[in-house]
Amino acid sequence: MYSLIKPALFRIDPESAHDLTIHSLKTLGQYLGPSAPLDGRHCEIAGLHFNNAIGLAAGLDKNGVAISGFSRLGFGHIEIGTVTPRPQPGNPKPRVFRLTEDTGLINRFGFNNLGIDALVKALSGHPYQGIIGVNIGKNKDTPNASAHTDYVTCIQKTASVCDYITINVSSPHTPGLRDLADAGKILDVVAPVLDARADLKNRKGGYLPVFVKLAPDFKDSDLVQVLEALKRTRANGVILTNTTLDRTGLTSRYRDEVGGLSGAPLRSKSEHCLKLALGVLENALPLISVGGVMSGDDAKKRIELGAKLVQIYTGLIYRGPALVKDAIRITRCS
Secondary structure (H helix, E strand, C coil): CHHHHHHHHCCCCHHHHHHHHHHHHHHHHHHHCCCCCCCCCCEEECCEEECCCEEECCCCCCCCCCHHHHHCCCCCEEEEEEECCCCECCCCCCCEEEEHHHCEEEECCCCCECCHHHHHHHHCCCCCCCEEEEEECCCCCCCHHHHHHHHHHHHHHHHHHCCEEEEECCCCCCCCHHHHHCCCCHHHHHHHHHHHHCCCCCCCCCCCCEEEEECCCCCHHHHHHHHHHHHCCCCCEEEECCCECCCCCCCCCCCCCCCEEEEHHHHHHHHHHHHHHHHHHCCCCCEEEECCCCCHHHHHHHHHHCCCEEEECHHHHHHCHHHHHHHHHHHCCC
């Protein structure tokens, strides 16, 4: 079915295609309701039970309006966001570009979202049986010195409507955001969020895990320092990686557009970060791998390398729902 729809979607601009997809999945979910995750490779992380290892990465459903529709693809978990305390429009359009020759995307959305209150309303009482994560960030006009207050606001407001929280300090298209992930600064954000978590429960009334999402563009030595810092905290996992600023080897005419690159060109960099992190963390923190997962075999390789879970974004755009089922099937016995 997707092979018939994809040519039409790829004939319109990427953001319009994205909006149409979200609207369609929202409508589908409203009529059919959510479905349970497909059975696959079961996993336990910080008290959460995942029915399979494959999840939807943050960025596709920024406002949590299409969870029921996405659930019908079989995902074991769905990560919503990035959400900020206050609504913001994001960066000027055009802000997303298909690199079809490279099987990739470049985006500079800039955390466009309806704000935390709208997200809480969308998620309240949601019947989805899988795991819901919320990816949180800071507003563009919040100074870095005060960034922790935005993250604390987000966790306090969303805890009761989700299963876990992801701290996003790795998006390349919010000015200065990645500076928060420096080894000497990351705890200035992470520690207050973890302190706030102490008095909170998740949507099932249980413990609220907190993950941290990192960029792929660190020097190896810098990534090691950041991981060592996180290792000393009460964080529950690390998501590797967000999009990259690297343009090595690209051939598309859009290769020089400003923004974060995802898709097939990110595969080797994401795998490298995963391998490095596994050596540093030594099972102290579970790893969730995302970036360049374009096939079931890609997902299987991440699990075999040591990731506990795998997330998909750009692969879904190029391969469609078949990728989700393929990845769940192949990773089931990994």
